[in-house]
Structures are given as C-alpha cells and as structure tokens.
Amino acid sequence: MPHIAWLGKKSPFCGNVTYGISTIKALRGRGYPISFIHFDTPTTLSQKISVSQLTSDESNLKNQSEAEVILPCFIKSQVYTIPLPGAQKELRESLRRIKPDLVHASLTLSPLDFRLPDLCQQLKVPLVATFHPPFDASQRSFMAGAQQLTYEIYAPALARFDRVIVFSELQARILCKLGIEKERVAVIPNGVDTDYWMPASSDYTSSILKNVRQRLGTSRVFLYMGRIATEKNVEALIQAWRIIRPTGCKLVIVGDGPLRRSLQLGNEECDILWWGYESNRDVRVALLQLAEVFLLPSLVEGLSLALLEAMASGTACVATDAGADGEVLDRGAGIVISTQEVTKQLRTLLPILRDQPILTAQLGCRARARALERYTIDRNIDALERLYGELVF
Structure with missing residues (x-):
C-alpha cells in the first residue's frame, strides 16, 4: 500500500x-x-x-x-x-x-x-x-x-x-x-457511513435516542444542523418559521457560529429550540433520526455533509440549489428550492410538510435510497x- x-x-x-x-x-x-x-x-x-x-x-x-x-x-x-x-x-x-x-x-x-x-x-x-x-x-x-x-x-x-x-x-x-x-x-x-447514519429502529432502544427524544418533547421536529453564519442563511428559515408557526411542530437549530447570539436574541419561543453546538456524534445521529424534516437554506455550499448524513438517516430533506446540494436531491430525492427568496418559498412549503406526514415519510425513504446509491x-x-x-x- x-x-x-x-x-x-x-x-x-x-x-x-x-x-x-x-x-x-x-x-x-x-x-x-x-x-x-x-x-x-x-x-x-x-x-x-x-x-x-x-x-x-x-x-x-x-x-x-x-x-x-x-x-x-x-x-x-x-x-x-x-x-x-x-x-x-x-x-x-x-x-x-x-x-x-x-x-x-x-x-x-x-x-x-x-x-x-x-x-x-x-x-x-x-x-x-x-x-x-x-x-x-x-x-x-x-x-x-x-x-x-x-x-x-x-x-x-x-x-x-x-x-x-x-x-x-x-x-x-x-x-x-x-x-x-x-x-x-x-x-x-x-x-458517509450509511451503516452508522441510518434510520432508527422502531423500538427506540438506544438510551441516547431516548434522552434526545425527552429533551425534544412530543412535537414533530424540523431540524437545521450546521454553522450559524451568513452563508447558511438561517435567518431566512427563522423568519419563515415565525410567520407560519406550524402547529405541533418544533424548529431545532443545532450548531454554533458568529450569528448565533444575534439570531437567538428575540427568537427563543417555545417552538424554536436552540440546541447549540453538539460534539457527540451519537447525539447528532439521534437528532437526525428523530427529525421529520431537515432544512438547509444556504446561499452557497460545496456538498453539505450534514445533508448527506440527514439523507442517510432517512430524514426528508429540503435544501437550496447552492453548490452541489441541488444535484444531490434531484429527481425526487428531496425538495430543492432557489437561493433567492428563501423565506417566501419556505412559507409555502412549511404548511405542506406539516399537513402531509406521509409525504415527508416518502421523501425520507427516497433520501436514504439516494445516499445508498451515490454517497x-x-x-x-x-x-x-x-x-x-x-x-x-
């Protein structure tokens, strides 16, 4: 070698x-x-x-x-x-x-x-x-x-x-x-390692999974995981969420970065959970397994590892077409939106994703299949x- x-x-x-x-x-x-x-x-x-x-x-x-x-x-x-x-x-x-x-x-x-x-x-x-x-x-x-x-x-x-x-x-x-x-x-x-990043078993036997579920509560989870910086455009996601306020759902923001403090200030409602930086990979797996929808509103990207991990975990994915992310989700593996007017597009999508759990489940299966096929x-x-x-x- x-x-x-x-x-x-x-x-x-x-x-x-x-x-x-x-x-x-x-x-x-x-x-x-x-x-x-x-x-x-x-x-x-x-x-x-x-x-x-x-x-x-x-x-x-x-x-x-x-x-x-x-x-x-x-x-x-x-x-x-x-x-x-x-x-x-x-x-x-x-x-x-x-x-x-x-x-x-x-x-x-x-x-x-x-x-x-x-x-x-x-x-x-x-x-x-x-x-x-x-x-x-x-x-x-x-x-x-x-x-x-x-x-x-x-x-x-x-x-x-x-x-x-x-x-x-x-x-x-x-x-x-x-x-x-x-x-x-x-x-x-x-x-990504698709034997590690994978959907949870139906019986939720993992103690980490149970602990994360307890912290998240009973709400359906919409998740952002990544840096909280200008290029990630998390502000547009928060604006759309505050307008729609999907009933029975919680937006969980995992990560840290230069904009976290300013964005968190005034956006600490009960349906937005600021998880913070998570160093434990097992916990990040559990978060993706428990999330129904993964949201990535970036203005620029390369090929998001967090997106690939979410796909492998069987989570329905919504991402902008920045970088290669649109290519990753093409032909029905997820929902692709434009980097322009992200808030407006999410205002349309969030109610649909809230009202169509069968759709999100299908998208999660397609995302997992695409990860196994290519990534x-x-x-x-x-x-x-x-x-x-x-x-x-």
Missing part, C-alpha cells in the same frame, strides 16, 4: 475536518499507512501525540512518530487558516523525513496551499488536492460572488496539482472554465483508491 501524507485540519469542527478524519479512518481501515499533517496553534503544540498514544491502525508506519505531524498556525478557523512563518519549513522537513508516496491536501484556504506544487515537485511526490469551498454557480448573491473570487484566485495553483478532487460535475465545470485541464479534475462525491463512504474510497493508483503505480 502506498504511504499517504494527508494535509488538512483536525479542528475546529467543520466539513473539511469531518471529510479528512472520516477519509483517513476509512483508508487506514483498508491498510493504508497515513501520516496526518495538520495545523495547530502554539498553545497546544505541546500536546503532540507520543508513540504510546498511536492506535494499532498506525502501527504499519515506517516511523510511528510521524503518524501525526503538527504545523504551527496563528489562526485556525472553520473557514481559513493562517500558518506561522515556520510552518512551511516544518512541512518541507516533515515530508523529507516521512518520504510519502503521495501527498493529499484537503485544502484549508491557507497561504501554504499555494506553495504545495513547488514543494512536491522538488520532492518528486505526486500531489492531490481536495478543493471544497462553497459556491453558487449562478452567483445570485454577494456571498456567491465572493466565493467565485476564491475559485479564481486558486485556479492557477490548482492547475499545477496532479489531480484536483471536487464533489460535483458542476464544480468541475467551474474549474475547467477557469483554465484547469479536464484530465486533472476528478469528481468524487463526498460519502456511501465505501464508494468514495473506491474512487480515491483508483485515483491513487493512477499516480503511484
């Missing part, structure tokens, strides 16, 4: 982090030795793992102490990373020590991203990028225009990577229009293995 050096983030919780950790776990499960190179701030650099802390699936590394390498950074947010001046030198020296067969960078929107092609060419190591900033190809908002600029800035550097992984055909077309050779772009949709982690890793084979062997 080729030795992979994976460059990315371990925290804070976001789609990039979840993608990296789940992919590394799956690759190690198939026997790949992985060195995880990630950013951390100086206050926690002293917490580097020791050899005794390494798990058994890392034991096949030539040098166990290189199973995890930390690069110093000044800022590490859910959106971007600013490395300290010594990070580039540390990365170069680490790769020389590790001697990987391939470098895979889950790009963190960092200045270091632009140095990777030169560095890997010097070391004569194939370089793969996963590029997953959110987008809206129609540029229907200021936020979409700003994200388009990110793609334009990155395009010249991405053209020098051996392969660039994106999550949808639409995203691939954007990069090709920006001058990246079609042969360098690989469409590998994100994937399993095994399918993702199969494609990744084929790509690695093209570059290493």
Whole structure:
C-alpha cells in the first residue's frame, strides 16, 4: 500500500475536518499507512501525540512518530487558516523525513496551499488536492460572488496539482472554465457511513435516542444542523418559521457560529429550540433520526455533509440549489428550492410538510435510497483508491 501524507485540519469542527478524519479512518481501515499533517496553534503544540498514544491502525508506519505531524498556525478557523512563518519549513522537513508516496491536501484556504506544487515537485511526490469551498454557480448573491473570487484566485495553483478532487460535475465545470485541464479534475462525491447514519429502529432502544427524544418533547421536529453564519442563511428559515408557526411542530437549530447570539436574541419561543453546538456524534445521529424534516437554506455550499448524513438517516430533506446540494436531491430525492427568496418559498412549503406526514415519510425513504446509491463512504474510497493508483503505480 502506498504511504499517504494527508494535509488538512483536525479542528475546529467543520466539513473539511469531518471529510479528512472520516477519509483517513476509512483508508487506514483498508491498510493504508497515513501520516496526518495538520495545523495547530502554539498553545497546544505541546500536546503532540507520543508513540504510546498511536492506535494499532498506525502501527504499519515506517516511523510511528510521524503518524501525526503538527504545523504551527496563528489562526485556525472553520473557514481559513493562517500558518506561522515556520510552518512551511516544518512541512518541507516533515515530508523529507516521512518520504510519502503521495501527498493529499484537503485544502484549508491557507497561504501554504499555494506553495504545495513547488514543494512536491522538488520532492518528486505526486500531489492531490481536495478543493471544497462553497459556491453558487449562478452567483445570485454577494456571498456567491465572493466565493467565485476564491475559485479564481486558486485556479492557477490548482492547475499545477496532479489531480484536483471536487464533489460535483458542476464544480468541475467551474474549474475547467477557469483554465484547469479536464484530465486533472476528478469528481468524487463526498460519502458517509450509511451503516452508522441510518434510520432508527422502531423500538427506540438506544438510551441516547431516548434522552434526545425527552429533551425534544412530543412535537414533530424540523431540524437545521450546521454553522450559524451568513452563508447558511438561517435567518431566512427563522423568519419563515415565525410567520407560519406550524402547529405541533418544533424548529431545532443545532450548531454554533458568529450569528448565533444575534439570531437567538428575540427568537427563543417555545417552538424554536436552540440546541447549540453538539460534539457527540451519537447525539447528532439521534437528532437526525428523530427529525421529520431537515432544512438547509444556504446561499452557497460545496456538498453539505450534514445533508448527506440527514439523507442517510432517512430524514426528508429540503435544501437550496447552492453548490452541489441541488444535484444531490434531484429527481425526487428531496425538495430543492432557489437561493433567492428563501423565506417566501419556505412559507409555502412549511404548511405542506406539516399537513402531509406521509409525504415527508416518502421523501425520507427516497433520501436514504439516494445516499445508498451515490454517497456511501465505501464508494468514495473506491474512487480515491483508483485515483491513487493512477499516480503511484
């Protein structure tokens, strides 16, 4: 098996982090030795793992102490990373020590991203990028225009990577229009563990599930799960909910972000539950299993992992057509709305979803079937293995 050096983030919780950790776990499960190179701030650099802390699936590394390498950074947010001046030198020296067969960078929107092609060419190591900033190809908002600029800035550097992984055909077309050779772009949709993210059994035997149900009460649950930030457009969802006030239903908002405090202020009615950030994955599973409808009103997206997890859990899904989310739910796997006038569209949809529980149940079944068809982690890793084979062997 080729030795992979994976460059990315371990925290804070976001789609990039979840993608990296789940992919590394799956690759190690198939026997790949992985060195995880990630950013951390100086206050926690002293917490580097020791050899005794390494798990058994890392034991096949030539040098166990290189199973995890930390690069110093000044800022590490859910959106971007600013490395300290010594990070580039540390990365170069680490790769020389590790001697990987391939470098895979889950790009963190960092200045270091632009140095990777030169560095890997010097070391004569194939370089793969996963590029997953959110987008809206129609540029229907200021936020979409700003994200388009990110793609334009990155395009010249991405053209020098051996392969660039994106999550949808639409995203691939954007990069090709920006001058990246079609042969360098690989469409590998994100994937989730559909044996973990799955509908609950009818007897509700899980203690976590029972505890979550107790906290939610007896109301039918409409759920948003994700960052509470401008691009997620949670405000439009709250506005529609306050107008309709679906009888017997509760809007549960799971997550945190820069807008949480301002949106929560004045929107703490009994039919809106501000759950907050949830770090326990089992609890997030239970929330999706108990939710009847998952709502994603984003202005821009890449391919939402939360959406895929909701689909795999058998939850009826409503999402905007930002990024690849419309492609994910096409042909009846869910309800797709426009990024324009989200509040107005939800005002129409919420009463229908409230009054048609049979419809939401059918949509949940279709969502689960689509996740099994296209978006399993095994399918993702199969494609990744084929790509690695093209570059290493």
